[in-house]
Amino acid sequence: MKTLDDCREAIDEIDNEMLTLLNKRMKVVQRVGEIKKETGGAIYRPEREKAIIDRLVSLNEKEGGLLNYKAIEAIFLEIFAVARNLELPERIAYLGPEGSFTHQAAESRFGAMSDYLSLNSIASVFKTLESGRAKFAVVPIENSRDGIVGETLDLLAKSSMKIVAELYMPIHMSFATKAEKLEDITKIYSKDKGFGQCREFLNEHGLINVELIPVESTAKAAILAAREPNSAAICSHIAAKLYGLPTLFENIEDAIDNTTRFVILSDFKNAVSENDKTSILVRLKDAVEAGSLVRFLQDFEEEKINLSKIESRPSRDKGGFGYWFYIDFYGHIDEEKIQKVIQKHKDEVTWLGSYVKGEE
Ligand SMILES: C=C(O[C@@H]1C=C(C(=O)O)C=C[C@H]1O)C(=O)O
Numbered sequence: 470m471k472t473l474d475d476c477r478e479a480i481d482e483i484d485n486e487m488l489t490l491l492n493k494r495m496k497v498v499q500r501v502g503e504i505k506k507e508t509g510g511a512i513y514r515p516e517r518e519k520a521i522i523d524r525l526v527s528l529n530e531k532e533g534g535l536l537n538y539k540a541i542e543a544i545f546l547e548i549f550a551v552a553r554n555l556e557l558p559e560r561i562a563y564l565g566p567e568g569s570f571t572h573q574a575a576e577s578r579f580g581a582m583s584d585y586l587s588l589n590s591i592a593s594v595f596k597t598l599e600s601g602r603a604k605f606a607v608v609p610i611e612n613s614r615d616g617i618v619g620e621t622l623d624l625l626a627k628s629s630m631k632i633v634a635e636l637y638m639p640i641h642m643s644f645a646t647k648a649e650k651l652e653d654i655t656k657i658y659s660k661d662k663g664f665g666q667c668r669e670f671l672n673e674h675g676l677i678n679v680e681l682i683p684v685e686s687t688a689k690a691a692i693l694a695a696r697e698p699n700s701a702a703i704c705s706h707i708a709a710k711l712y713g714l715p716t717l718f719e720n721i722e723d724a725i726d727n728t729t730r731f732v733i734l735s736d737f738k739n740a741v742s743e744n745d746k747t748s749i750l751v752r753l754k755d756a757v758e759a760g761s762l763v764r765f766l767q768d769f770e771e772e773k774i775n776l777s778k779i780e781s782r783p784s785r786d787k788g789g790f791g792y793w794f795y796i797d798f799y800g801h802i803d804e805e806k807i808q809k810v811i812q813k814h815k816d817e818v819t820w821l822g823s824y825v826k827g828e829e
Pocket residue numbers: 498501512513514515517518521548549552553556
């Protein structure tokens with residue numbers, strides 16, 4: 470049996486080998502960066518990254534490795550993020566402030582080393598991306614409990630930027646305060662959705678009559694609650710930590726499966742992979758006529774294209790009661806059977822992006 474010292478010596482040797490291999494990998498990545506520069510190719514290729522992770526996961530299974538999917542994904546996403554920074558450092562705009570769930574989501578894809586830009590509204594995130602001041606943007610698009618983030622959809626409808634990746638992140642809310650007793654608390658700050666997701670907790674702790682103050686983000690709530698005695702925040706654990714607010718309760722959300730879907734936006738089109746999803750907005754010309762949506766969807770059925778989501782949105786134009794439909798389906802816009810349907814309805818469809826399906 471090896472002693473602790475033996476084990477540590479063995480670990481040091483393995484780490485040395487890993488460092489050499491990582492540097493070897495980065496050299497190849499640098500060359501990829503040069504090729505992309507010559508050919509004008511996109512640096513971030515989510516479908517290639519997904520393919521690498523899937524290949525490694527199945528190799529790991531065959532070899533009976535100790536790592537699970539989550540571990541392999543976490544390690545390699547960080548490696549990819551460092552690699553992309555070597556190819557070309559690119560700025561990422563996200564819905565801030567620092568410590569927001571969107572920030573957490575952005576870091577999970579772009580790593581700790583990237584150049585981040587925190588913005589205080591979804592509209593400014595879109596503007597920054599469109600002006601070229603950032604190469605990528607990360608915004609929330611839907612929550613499993615509260616539904617769609619309307620602002621993101623409405624901005625996507627008007628923007629030339631596309632969804633290049635999606636990711637699902639479990640949202641855990643913390644109750645953080647500098648107050649010593651719950652009875653001392655007179656105000657609670659959070660994002661409106663934060664209150665919506667923690668109603669049972671507030672009821673059970675007799676906090677329902679306390680003034681609930683919605684602010685633009687849960688991180689902002691943490692900043693305000695850190696400044697004011699007798700106030701509290703419903704926010705992420707990382708925001709509470711970042712702004713020096715002690716966490717009193719963790720995981721206070723009503724639904725344990727509270728998940729937010731985030732999208733990464735940019736200005737390029739992904740290549741086709743085996744596991745794609747596509748998002749579109751559909752404005753049916755004869756939306757008022759009964760059956761027009763059914764007929765539209767039948768075209769998908771005929772081509773055996775499966776939908777994963779359909780949601781109606783008020784069109785907000787010309788003061789009328791027109792509706793748009795936001796639809797997610799499986800497949801890539803460049804696939805033949807999908808082109809068949811899209812071409813048939815090309816005046817009614819806005820393509821929002823095709824991207825590798827995220828792990829829910
Ligand atoms: C190296 C590349 O660029 C990026 C980095 C990757 C990597 O580190 O393996 C993979 C895909 C891209 O996001 C590539 O496209 O192959």
